[in-house]
Each structure stands twice: as C-alpha cells, then as structure tokens.
Amino acid sequence: MKLLHTADWHIGQLFHEYDRTYEHQQFLNWLVETLTNEQIDVLLISGDVFDLSNPSANALKMFYTFLNRAVKSNPALQIVVTAGNHDSASRLESPTPLLESSNIHIVGLVEKDAEGNFVYGKLTIPLKDKQGNIKGWCLAIPFLRMGDYPVIADCENPYTEGVTALYKDAYDYALENKQPGQAIIAMGHLHAQQAEITEQDKTERLIMGGVECISASAFHEDIKYVALGHIHKAQRIGGKEHVRYCGSPLPMSFSEINYNHQVIVFELNDESITALTAIAVPVVIPLLRSPAVHSKLTEVITALEQLPNSNSQAEPAPYLEVRVLLDGPEPALRHKVETSLAGKHVRLAKIDVRYASLTTTDTQPEIVASQNLNDLQPLEVFSKVYQSKYNNTVPPELLQMFNAIAQEATLTD
Template structure:
C-alpha cells in the first residue's frame, strides 16, 4: 500500500494578520493532484487540521470540500485524521459517522469503557485494499491530554511514562486483532525528544513544565513500521530512525523558514517494513521576503525598499515582507516611513524587525543594587540606565528634558 503523511495544516491561520485562505486552497489543490499522480492508497493527517478550536465556517467548508474531492478523485483512498492540540477533538469528530462510509476515519477523542479503562479498539483502523481485504492496521492516536493516558504514579516523569504505556497497550491491542502478515503503523501528535524546532514551535508549540512532555523514540514498539507524527513544524527524523518522522507543516509559519523546503512524506508499506520513502516538496504559493538581508540603517533600508518591483494585479500572491532595520535609538515614525517607501510595491509588509547596537560587554556582568542604594536612585537615573541598556547610547537631551517634565508633573499630582 502507498501512504502519504502530512500534518499541521492550521487552516484558518493568520500570518502576521494576513488571511491565508488563498495559500491553503493552493496547497489542498496540489495535494489532490499528488494523491492521484502518486497513486496513494492511504492519506494520514496527523493533527492540527485547524489553527483554532473554533474554526470559521469558511475554514470548515474548505476542509470538508477537500475530503469530498479527495475520495471522488480516488474511490479506493482511505483517509485517517487525528486531532491535534489546536483542534477541538469533539468538533472534529462530529461528522464521523457520515464520513466513515467514505473510508474517512477521524479520531479526536480517547474514549473510555464503562469500567473507566481506555477503549483502544476505537483507535485501531484497518487499512484495506480495493477489494476490501485488510492489508495493514493504523493505530490512530490524537493529541493526548491529561486523563487520556494511564497514570504511572511511581514514574519520575508521569507524562512520558503514561504516554509510553498508552502506546504499548494500544500496540498490544492492535496485535490481538491482526494477522501475522499484516503490518502496523501509528500516528501521534506530540513533542518528541531532541527535536529541531522553529521559532514558532518554541513559542506556540513549546513543551510545558521544562520539557517533561517530550517523548522518546523508545515509546514506539520496534515492530511498528512507520510512526507519522505531527505537532513540530519542521520535517525531521526522530532518534535517527527513518520510520519515525515529523513531516512538518505545508505552509511557512515564520520568516525563519525563508529557505526551508516544506514537504509531505510518501512511502510504500510492506509486510516487513517500508520502502521507497521520499519527501515531496510542497510548492510555495506566497513566498517570504527579507529586505535587506541583514539589519541596516534606516536610510539604507528605505533605498532598498524603493528598488522593489511595482505591484501587479495578483495581490493575493504578493510576497510577505520582513523589513530589517538597525537603529541607534527610538524611531517613532518608523512604520510610516517604511509604509511610504513600500507604496505601490509588490509586497505585503508583515513584520518590522528592529535591532540596536549591542554594547561590547553586554551580558557579561550583572549589576546589583542594595536596598539603601535603590532608595537613593532618582527616576532619571533609572531611565538613563534602561535607555543605555536598550539602545547602547546616552539619552538625548531633548528626551531627558521631556522625561524630567513628566516626573515633575507626576510628583506634583501625588503631592496634591
């Protein structure tokens, strides 16, 4: 069977306040063509279908229109979808009874039996050929929240131990259903150990509690042929193993991904393992652009922006622009000056990244102030130190005069 692994679509996401509907449409249209051209039998979507737990009606329509077109274009295609941490598990599962008649399986919730034990059978999906014969099994595990996994009280890290126990018990349950010649693959939406993360992963998808939510590759049984992971947006192998992978997000999530190739993973699933594994690059419909390539003075930045090409008629595909400026102090009119320089240009201003000169000894010493000295400090002393630390320059006389005026007015108001 030929399998395609994708994840982290984040339909409905805004990129620096710009709507990404056009980009998601372009990706989904490309994916429809790829499913046919690669003759895919099984499509795995490992979580974070939507960016918000309460997606807009247009986002929901886009997703289910894709599912409808996918099964129409390939009547034998099976689709397995799991919920990510951004998805509402119950909302994602709501059309489940209707979709299963079309070989579309959605797993959002970890269900329990009457005795409170985990119902692993609800997570096990048979993968069938065009004749309806079960050829393999998929263990479809969504993002695990507290209460979804066994509690291992004696473990030093109860989360990682509980998740490992969950996968072990789920694997054993799958083995009880399968025949000897039927391989097992599994899905997960989690943070694996030693992952290479983008800045968005670190700020949005970061592990909590000092990294205790990191799962090791050993959590997955060695006989599982492929582990299709989602959650981290950069494609990579886990634990040096080719069969345990993040496929990454199909769209750029930050400017740090300027030169990064987004992809889906395709492989042949066989009884003894996988073969012909390859990454297929996802075309970028809206590119990212940085001007200048390094932080430069405002004069140099304005000159560079004025050299950009004029806007065309197709504004929805105009690049997202990050402007990189090096300043030696505050610049209140910065955005207006940049927007003026960009008037009529074929870019969309997404971010202004400002840097200031760094003092040679910055970060090498930590100043401490005693309680008595703290009482002796005047507001203008604190202001001068903060300004110097941020801009590596003395406070301009005009700005210091305004600050002193403001502090005098505050003092007078308090006295009254």
Template sequence: MKILHTSDWHLGQLFHEYDRTFEHQQFLNWLQAALVTEEIEVLLVSGDVFDISNPSAASIRMFYSFLQKATQDNPALQIVITAGNHDSASRLEAPKPLLESSNIHIIGTIEKNADGSINYEKLVVPLKNKSGEIQTFCLAIPFLRTGDYPTIAEAENPYTEGVAQLYRDAFEYASQHKHAHQTIIAMGHMHTQQAEISEMDTAERKIMGGVECVAANAFDENLKYVALGHIHKAQRIGGKEHIRYSGSPLPMSFSERNYKHQVIVFELEEEIKHLKMLEIPVSIPLLRVPLNPHPLEDVIAALHQLEDKNDTTPAPYLEVQVLLAEPEPGLRHKVETALLGKNVRLARIQPHYPNREKESSSHYSQELLNELQPTDVFSKSYQLKYSAEVPEHLMALFQQTVNEVGNVE
C-alpha cells in the first residue's frame, strides 16, 4: 500500500495581505498529478485544510474540486482528512455521508457515546489494499480541544496525559479489530516535544505552548507511521523515522525563504519502506533585499537594480531590510517609490536598529513603574527600541497628549 502524507494547506490564507489562490491551486494541481504518477493508494491530510474556520466560497470550491479530480483520476484512491485548529471541525465534516461513498473520510469532531465515553469506532478508518482487503487501520485523530480527550484524575499535565490516553485507547480499539497481518497507523494535529518551529509557528503560542507539547512516547511503539500536522516545518520527531510532520506546502514566512517544502511518500506492508520526500515546486518565490540590513540609501540603490515588470516571470514577494538609527517617517513611501515598475510584490519592510538591547531588559517591577512618570516610560521605551534620546518635537507631542488625557479625566 502506497501512502502520501501532507498537511497544513491553509487554503484561503493571505500572505502579508496578498491573495494566494494561484499558489494554492498550483500546489493542488501538482499534488493531483503526483497522486497519479506515484500510484498513491491512500492520501492522508493531517489538519488545517483551511486557514480560517469560515473559509470563502472560493476556498471551499477549490478544496472540493481537488477531491473530485483526485478521485476521478484514481477511482481506487482512499483519502483521510482530519481537522486542524484552524478548521471548523463540524463544518469540515458536514458532507461526510456524501463523501464516504467516494472513499473520502473526513474526521473533525470527537463524538461521545451515551455514557460520555469516546466513540472510537468513528476515529478508526479501515484502509484497503488493491485486492479490496483491509490492510491497515488509521487512527484519524483531529486537533483535540478541551473536553475531547479523557480526563485523568490527579494528572500533572491534564492535556498531554489526556491526549496520550486517547491515543492508547484508540490503538487498543483498533488492535481488537485487526487480524495478525494487518497494521495500524495514526494521524494527529498537535505540537510535539522537540519539534523545531518556524517564525509562523510562533504565532500559535497560545495553542501550542509548553504545557501542550506531546511527547513522542505518547504514540504506541507498534504504530507503523504517525502522520502529524500543525508545525509548518517538515521533520521527524524523537529521532523516529515513522513519526513525522510533512510541513506546509507553501512558505508561511520569510524565514522559510530557502526551505524546501514537501510531502512524504512511503510504502506500507508489515513495516514502512521506501520512505521519501517529494519537493513541492515554488510558484511564487520569496525575495529578501538586501540579505542583511543596510542603511536606507544603500537599500534604495539595491531596489533600483531589481528586475523590471514583465509578463513571463511571477513577481516574487519582497521583504526589505533597512538599518536605521532612528525612526524614518517616510520609509514606506521611499521604498515604494524605488519599486515603481519593478517585478516584485512588496510584502514587508523590516527595520533594524543598531545596538538594540535585549527585550528582557525592558521588564520593570510594578513598584518602579508606579514611581515613573508617563514621560519617563516613553523616554525609556524609545531609547530601548532606537538606542537614542527622544527628539524634542516628539517629546513635546507626547507631553501634549498626556496633558490632554489628564484634562479629560
């Protein structure tokens, strides 16, 4: 049985306010072709199909068009999709009864039995080989929210221990229904311990903070493969070849400028073999000018050297890095003027200030803050960020604001 693992499509995502429909469609077209070329029998999508819980009609149409074309090109293809934290679990699995007739299984929610126990039958998807026989069972576990996983009495970490228990119980349920020659794989959408995160992943700190990091040993050692989603950088976890994040198909931040996005393909018999990564072609590249921060006049000169607009080369997303000694009110206007007629999409201007102190030094005790005047706080904050004294005209404007607020009170 040949399986392809992918995740974190984030259909409908905007990249610094730029629409990414073209990029997502290019990826889905490539994936559709790869499913045929690689003779894939099972497609696993481990969460975050959409970027927001209420996706646009265009994003929904793109998703279902892909499912229709993928199964049309390969009628025997089995697809298992789980919901991620960005997806609306109930919305994603709403068409489940209709899609299951096409061997498409979508699991978004954790259903409970009348006694409050978890309905593991819904979470275990049997996958058949070319002979029509069940070869493996897939624990299709979506992103787990509070109340989804078992409550462990006196648990030191209710989340991680509850999640681990759910995977143990699901594995036990599947084990009771499988024959000796059949195997079990799993899916998950979570943050695991030791996972290397990217710049974009840090934006999800509230979801995947330290107390919500699941250890690799939460997955039974007899699971043949664990297809993870949530972290946008492809990687294996805990030194295990069979526990992997596939990563996102598109770059999610400029920190991924030189990163190769991919999907994972492997064959499954009694063990996995021939595991490989398929690199996803980049449809719109990321460009950083200059590679390291330079003074504004040098940056403007570099921008003037960029390629002019044309109809043959896709305009890359551009990040401009500028070294500043103090705030530059006209910075964006100067950059945009230099880019007139250039074949780029200005995504971000990143200012850098020399000798900037570490963020930790900006922490003050409550007692000290109570003793400081507003102008003192403003002055210290400005000096911390720009390594310079507040200009007199800015201090005068700030003092005027303070006085006006005081008069209102």
C-alpha cells in the first residue's frame, strides 16, 4: 500500500494582496497527476486546507473539484483529511455524508458521546488496499482546541499532557481493532518540540505562545508514520525518520524563500514502512528579493533598475520583496520603488524597511525592523503588553485562557 502525505495548502490565501488561485490550481493539477503516476492508494492531508475559516466560494469549489478529479482518476483512492487551525472544523467536515461514498474521510471535530467520552471510532480510519482489504489504521487527529483532549489534573502543562493522552487512547482503540500484518499511522496538526521555524515568519506562529509544543515521544513507538501539518518547512522531528512535517506546497511568506516544498510518499508493507521519499512540488511563481540584503535607497534603486524587463519573459513574473535600509522616514519611498520597477518582469509584493540608528555607545548602526500592526497577532500584542507591564513572560495558564478567548472571538467573527 502506497501513501502520500501533504498539508498546509492554505487555499484562498492572498500573498501580499495577490490572488493565488492560479498557483493553487497548478499544484492541484500536479497532485492529481502525481497520485496517478505514483499509483497512490491513500492520500493524507494534514490540516489547513484553507487559509480562512470561512473560505470563499471559489476556494471551496477548487477543493471539492480536486477531490472529485482525484477519485475519478484513481477510483480505488482513499483520502483522509483533517482540519487545521486555519480551518473551520465543522464547515470542513459538513459534506461528509456525501463524500464518504467516494472513500473520502474528513475529520474536523473531536466528538464525545452522551456520557462525555471521546468517540475514538470517528478518529480511527481503516486503510484499505485496492481489493478492499484493511492494511492499516489511521489515527486521523485534527487540530486540537481546548476541550478536544482529556483533562489531566495536577499536571504542569494541561495541553501537552492532554494531547499526549488523546493520542495514547486513540492508539489503544486502534490496537483493539488491529489484526496481525496491519500497521497504525497517525496524523496531527500541531507544533512539535524541536520543529524548525524562522523567527521572521508570521505564518508559522506558536498557537499558544510555546506551551503547546508536543514532543515526538507523544506518539507511541509502534506508530509507523506520523503525518504532521502546521509547520511549513519540511523536516523530521526528534531525529525520527517516521515523524515528519511534509511542509507547505507553496511558500506562504518571504521567510520561506529557501524552503524545499514537497510531498512525502511511503509504502506500508505489513507492519513496517519502506521506500520513504520526498517529491518536490514544482515552483509556479518564484519569490525574489532585491537587493539580497537591506541596502541604502540609492543602491536599491540601482539594483531594481537592473531587473529584467517584462517584454522579454515568458514565465510568470516572480513576487518581489524590496529590502531597504533607511536613516529616517522616507515619505516617497513606495513611489520611488514603483517608478524604478516600471516595465520590469516582477510583481511588487513587499517593501521591507529597516532603520539604521546610532546609539550613544555604539559606532555601528543598529538595524531595527519596522513592524506593521497588521503583521501582529493578538497573542503577540498581549505578550508584549504583559512583558512591558510586569517585566516577565506570560504564565502558561494565562496564555491558555487568552488563547481560548481569542479563538472564540475569531469563530464569532
């Protein structure tokens, strides 16, 4: 049995106000071809299908059209989708009654029965080969919000220990149904300990300020593969070959300019995985920085004027980040940059400004980043205010309370 792991599509995302429909459609076209060429039996999509919890009609149509094309091109294909923190869990799984007949399983909500017990049967998906034989079990765990995991009394970190307990209980449930020769794999949308992200990235932020980081040891050692989503950089976790983020298929910010965007393919043979490989996702519209480092405005203008003209290029114009170093306010900055780019084969996406300020003790300029309020998230603002007022970091329990309120406010909006 052959499986493909992907995540973090963020369909509907605007890249600095540029619509990305073309890029997402090209990726989905490529993915349908890859599913066929690689003879994939099971497609795993580990969260953040959409960029917004209330996706546009066009984004919804793109996703469901992909599902239809995928199963029509590969009639025996099984698809397992879990919700991410960007997705609306209930909205994502609402068409489940229609999709299950096409062997498509979407898990957004963690349900409880009348007695308050978690319904692990909903989170445990049998994986079948082309002949309909069960070859494995998938713990299809979506992004877990407060209340979606067991409450552990008298513990240091209720979130991490609760999530660990949920995975353990789900594994135990699958183990009761498992037959010899059947493997157990898991999915998750979370921030794992030791996951590598860039400090400048605003798209891969900590969900609860650091208290939510899950150790690779949370996944039972007999789980053969853990298909993770949320972090956009493809990587192994905890030195374990089988615990992986596949990464996002498209760069979500300029901080991801050097990421290797890919999907992961592997095979389940009895109770082991083999032939684990990464397949690169073709770049549709590249990212470009000019100049390579923050430079004085005169040097920036010179660099921009040397960019290729649009009349000599057939490929889609790249997204451009212009990096400028200023001594003070420059009201005409954007006009000067846009004038320099007239007729150039680029799409101006971002002007990244940093300021050089001399202190009384330093002779070298200190680089200070300019932050836009729109780039900040409520949790970041809250943490900065708390740090300023109390000269200390926010306690984990207060972070959890704030995060719950912020999530409720987002869903209400």
